[in-house]
Amino acid sequence: AHGLCPHADGEGVGEPRFYLLSKGSADTFGFCLHKELGCRGHIIRQVELGGLAQRRGLQDGDRLLQVNGHFVDDMDHRRVVQKIKASGNQVLLAVLDGNSYEAAKALGRDLSQMLPADIRPRLCHITRDKSGFGFSVSSPEGVKGTFQLSVQQDGPAERAGVPPGSWLLELNGASVRSYSHMQLARKVRAPGAGGWGTGASNVAKRPVFLIQLKQSGSKVTLLVASSAVEEFYRLRGLRVTATLADTSWLPFKVRKLHMVKGPAGYGFLLKEDDCSSGTTGQFLWDVDAGLPAEQAGMKEGDRLLAVNGESIEGLDHQQTVLRICEHDDQVTLLVIDPAGDEFYQSVGFGDPAWFCPG
DSSP: OOOOOOOOOTTSOOOOEEEEEEOOTTOOOSOEEEOOTTOOSEEEEOOOTTSHHHHHTOOTTOEEEEETTEEOTTSOHHHHHHHHHHTTTEEEEEEEOHHHHHHHHHTTOOGGGGSOSOOOOEEEEEEOBTTBSSEEEEOOTTOTTOOEEEEOTTSHHHHTTOOTTOEEEEETTEEOTTOOHHHHHTTBOOSTTSOOBOOOOSSTTOOEEEOOBTTTTTEEEEEEEOHHHHHHHHHTTOOOOGGGOBOTTOSOOOEEEEEEOBTTBSOOEEEEEEOTTSSEEEEEEOOOTTSHHHHHTOOTTOEEEEETTEEOTTOOHHHHHHHHTTSSSEEEEEEEOHHHHHHHHHTTOSOGGGGOOO
16 A cells, blocks of 8 residues: 655645555554544544554544545545445545645635546446447456456447446456466457457557456456556555445445334334355345335345444344334435345445445
């Protein structure tokens, strides 16, 4: 992980710094995030001596501007904390030193304009049609992990959100950065006779082949980055992973359900069961017709992710029930259906609650 060192402009405002923090499951990121009376912004505090945050360069008093590419300076503090927690074991932070933050505020600067417009890779789930997946891959001969995509106009890949000319980073949740041309070729087969195709390329002698993944059947999930996004991470020595991705193109959506309790209650049961990942989760069942849960859009088998904006990760069944009952007459639940839950687990997301709408 690396940061971009600040430099002051003529008005005393430095540049944002970026840090990719990766920790073990039993570790912490090594800092706390405060909201303090009389101070603006989300403030980095209690930077642990020798901890991950300090080793990467975060400093006491830094103001947090972005979490995984999302601008958070104008966001509710509790929601920002939750976004960091939901990020799992890896998070990308953009911060500004305290003096620069206050100077920018005094000058009326729009802090969001100090940050790149889009620094997130894109996660795309492609369903094959009769012509294939609608993209081809080219790679420079003898170079590992460098694969650029050509996208068929109005084909499945373009409809799934794959930008033309983007770079392939992960395939079905697995990084391709260590793959040679031939190693990736073993995972694909060309259409028709099964040989190698050729095509126009801006790199001399670059082989081109159409992806038809043997393991994927009719569907494939790609993590891709435009040239600008790839350059952003490369210049900072940061590794791009799916946890940083823009997921707005995915067919799998996290849903927010707001319910007001009726005379017969909410109309559902909460049960503890095993998740597809092997961990234990809380699931929603026995949704009664016509009652608030069904009216809000709850479906049998939905997994509960958060209650009133707070993740239930780490809570047992009884603790989750108590959280639902904290407010007597209403509750807001964040849920995901079984197909979406399985998908997010397969591509390595710690907690899909990160993708809460709104």
